[in-house]
């Protein structure tokens with residue numbers, strides 16, 4: 277006998293629905309409350325409030341002093357490999373020094389030397405030292421400080437462990453049907469498994485990245501591309517999704533998942549070595565810049581070394597630096613590795629490249645405005661053209677805080693504009709679903725998809741591999757769609773449905789880009805086209821291009 281389940285939950289009405297509690301969502305809220313103290317905000321986070329890419333950021337936040345802005349712009353444009361939007365780059369980087377002041381005012385204590393001068397680090401692609409940090413836990417320091425402020429605000433109601441499933445839209449009479457107005461979201465509360473209806477004058481997507489689309493990732497489990505998937509399904513344009521950035525050095529260990537070894541180690545002089553020969557192999561790939569070549573170059577070099585060896589990893593070697601220096605400069609990394617028996621002052625660190633940053637996202641301006649009325653998208657989920665084809669290290673914490681604050685200003689008018697419902701909005705109807713789902717059924721898809729994406733749509737791509745991958749993704753997509761309509765909705769199922777859509781968008785975008793540029797490398801098109809072109813699409817556009 278099949279058990280029928282009702283998941284219908286409550287109905288909520290707020291002025292603003294903020295989905296995501298990373299640096300972008302929190303910066304947005306703090307600014308909005310300053311501009312509009314009467315506002316009522318719902319803040320959703322899929323897991324605990326501090327589970328976000330922001331929280332795990334290590335290296336720091338890049339910020340130019342006024343006399344360095346033009347050099348920071350040049351470095352960002354160079355990494356972006358011809359696809360950066362200069363207007364977005366300038367608007368964000370000009371706010372560097374003001375953002376360090378702002379975060380310090382919120383209670384972030386950036387590292388200083390004995391003379392009380394702020395310390396600045398360097399990572400690949402930066403011409404000078406301009407990365408501000410709090411040890412090797414910059415993200416945690418920022419998020420703890422911002423969360424402390426946000427939790428004290430009476431204007432904000434927190435919904436932890438609540439996953440947005442889909443945006444609720446309506447067509448305004450004067451608007452074309454493909455640009456609906458976003459008026460809320462259906463949201464799964466994990467504890468009781470109920471699906472609530474949230475209505476709001478503005479919806480802010482700050483849902484971060486989608487690292488879980490690949491086998492190895494530095495991202496925590498919440499990073500499943502939900503924001504891009506929801507916005508795309510609602511009709512917003514997305515862009516740049518072929519440019520998933522791979523970080524060269526994720527810790528390779530059977531007991532520890534998703535643990536990044538910051539690029540700041542290479543900034544301080546760490547070497548990459550072949551486990552077979554011990555040689556510093558970067559001299560073959562980037563003889564000038566060696567370990568500080570841009571991320572795409574280093575990640576590809578490591579990938580090639582692994583492919584050509586009998587090892588599944590390469591080594592990062594920082595043994596030549598002083599033990600006390602290492603303990604002070606990288607306390608969390610030092611401690612974490614020591615717990616599994618590696619002392620980085622005398623042991624080499626096995627590392628692999630890993631999916632790290634979603635270079636594409638929902639098309640927006642730097643204030644988070646999208647194609648859809650009342651929908652704003654900020655931080656890693658947004659695609660402003662700031663990063664181009666390859667993100668410069670430590671630029672995204674800056675992007676998150678600048679975009680969050682700018683979006684507060686740009687959403688103010690619509691928040692104050694009353695919301696007129698064009699129809700009655702139904703609550704979640706699940707009377708026909710059954711609880712037949714078996715966890716193992718979903719985990720097979722997770723494992724399969726992530727492995728396939730790494731093999732066919734990862735660091736090195738070819739048309740044949742991408743075409744095979746598209747077929748596999750579409751088969752999985754059809755099966756998961758069926759589960760979604762038939763079975764009880766769980767977080768795992770929502771995430772799987774979204775990550776499959778993200779995989780599809782990555783593969784289709786990668787197939788379309790017949791060149792190698794930035795983080796996108798095609799073995800069958802090794803050169804760059806003379807004219808750099810952005811890749812921006814809306815739902816169903818790929819089929820109009822003749823793809824299955």
Ligand code: FAD
Nearest residue numbers: 296297298300322329330335336440484655656670672673
């Ligand atoms: P996130 O911080 O990822 O926040 C996303 C939020 O959305 C989370 O609260 C999550 O729960 C919520 N969410 C997602 N889906 C849903 C849903 N369906 N319903 C409800 N809530 C949802 N960048 C730098 O500039 N410097 C660094 O040193 C640096 N180091 C990094 C180290 C690591 C290990 C990682 C993973 C990234 C690093 N980055 C770094 C990148 C940077 O941290 C991120 O790009 C940035 O913090 C993203 O911020 P965000 O606010 O857009 O999203």
Ligand code: SIN
Nearest residue numbers: 334335538539669670
């Ligand atoms: C790192 O610390 O290596 C991450 C920096 C970044 O991704 O910007």
